Amino acid sequence: MRTWPDQFPGRLEHELEEFAERGLAFSLDDDLLAEQGKVVLRGTIEDQGEDVALEVHYPDLYPFIRPEIVAPDRELPRHQNPYEGNLCLLDRSSRAWKPSYTAAWLVAEKVPYLLALLRADENEMREVETPQGEPLSSYFPGVPGTVLFVPDAMLSLPENASAGSGRIGFAQFEGPQLWVRGAVVELVEKVRSRKTRTLARADQPVKRRFSGAEIPFRWVRLDELPKENSPIALLNAIESAKPGFGSPPWEGVAGGSIAISGAVFREEVGQGEYQDGWLFVVQQRVDQGESRRYLIRGERLSRKDLEVRLPGHLRLEDRCVSLAGLGALGGDIAIELAKSGLGKLRGLDFDQVEAGTIVRWTAGLTAVGRLKTGYMSQRVAVDYPYTTFEAYPLLIGGSTYGQEPREVSELDAIDCFLDGSDLLVDATAEIGVQQALAFQAHARDLRQLFVSATEGARGGLVAKIDPAAGGCWLCLQLRIEDGSIPIPAHAEPLTLQPRGCTSLTYTGAGFDLLPIIAQAVRVASATLSEVAEPGSFAYVCSLSDDNVEPPHWSTHIINRLPECPFCGQVQGQ
DSSP states (O other), X not given: OOXXXXXXXXXXXXXXXXXXXXXXXXEEOHHHHHHHOOOEEEEEEEETTEEEEEEEEOOXXXXXXXXXXXXXXXXXXXXXXXXXXXXXXXXXXXXXXXXXXXXXXXXXXXXXXXXXXXXXXXHHHHHHSOSOOOOGGGGSOOOTTOEEEEOGGGGSOOTTOXXXXXXXXXXXXXXXXXXXXXXXXXXXXXXXXXXXXXXXXXXXXXXXXXOSOEEEEEEEEOSSOOSSOSHHHHHHHHHHHSTTTTSOOOEEEBTEEEEEEEEEEEEEEETTEEEEEEEEEEEEEETTSOOEEEXXXXXXXXXXXXXXXXXXXXXXXXXXXXXXXXXXXXHHHHHHHHHTTOSXXXXXXXXXXXXXXXXXXXXXXXXXXXXXXXXXXXXXXXXOTTSEEEEEOOOTTOOOTTOOOOSSOHHHHHHHHHTTOSEEEEOOOOHHHHHHHHHHHHHTTOOEEEEEEOGGGOEEEEEEEOGGGSOOHHHXXXXXXXXXXXXXXOOSOOEEOOTTOSSOEEOOOHHHHHHHHHHHHHHHHHHHTTOSOSSOEEEEEEOOTTSOSOOEEEEEEOOOOTTOXXXXXXXXX
């Protein structure tokens, strides 16, 4: 077994020598090194006349990664893993450690400093520590693939709310399984023998996402978490706090039956900021198998919890975008807008996903054969419940020749697609469709964003049109024609007709389209949040010939041109 002392001869000896030079008696566990390849030192330091036992656990990637210093016999109120005993001596970022540092330096200087800090005034400690909380629930390991989402109201229950029940909802396409993936849709407290009060409910987006089967669970408030971070220890603590709540009724699920108990407790979620935290124990009875227990940490899910990770200027929750074209550009634009917290997204596209297009579409084989609007509708509903997706599986720009009798025209459909929208995003790459949609949007004073890529995915154009500020889609075309706005870089026509495809397409990798997609979403989000500079602009992207240099962007103003018949025609209506 290869170890870091083998990779860096003399480094372990140097570590031991530095301990000795600092007057610290630490010895190597030779048996552990020989049997398991682990480097562990043990010894003591003196703190106010008292010996403090410490262990030094070196990682396999030492000296690039810091060692863990464990105080197995101490229970510190802060900056210590309460279950494993390892101390928090440096900021969690790996930047806080340099390969030139040593474990002896940590033990001799950082451990005494921490112990002295914990004896000092709490405000003094707050000033020097990293400004973050220490949520105790993070020390309870869950099972990968399991999750229970908790609504925001469950994080600040009344202090006198001590026990009760709740309901867990599951997605219609998943249903309750032995390995739980669901959300708490309602939490109630029992106040008298037959009376309850509702403490929390999931908001409508989450409730809609988990609108399938439901199962009940029981919960209790704990004054403190158990001394062991295991399912059985937590279950015993729940049962001790409220007899019977550690053994709730069994509920039948696919593959067997389960019983769920929850525990709520106070924990630090930010420096000096406390809220309720949640842990759940799931007990399983497997059909023709062994019973088992596992933990689930309550996962916070609310619009607030999502938005806190986004730039503060984004204000998209009440905005609506009409996105025409869900291809290589539009598909990813749709997903990025949903990630950014957009309230409503309308997607217009008539096409199905084909196998060959997955090299630059937003999904792979799971989407092939499905309507792009249908796939996107399900994807957004499943993964981004705070965005509502409206599907428009329509062919815009088709001929009326040979059509069967119809109730609405394309103009009617476009009216519905655009009415009430805050921004039109056109990623169709069809000049005729662009012009038609631009005309309809301009008549409504609706802001527009046109996104396209060139042959070989060597460049692209993101054009924002603001009718109120001047300029239009045709002004953009006239400026491209006279050369005042450059044509993005493009390869020689590298079009081809893939086998079985009725149209020509271009060559180009999906990753070369990402800068154009990112700029489109950046401009769209800034426009919708009313922080973008007023006016109409064209952003032109070009890639280098070797496809290695970063993309080059140039910005150009789109002014209203006197000779533009489009602007004049709209103004004259």
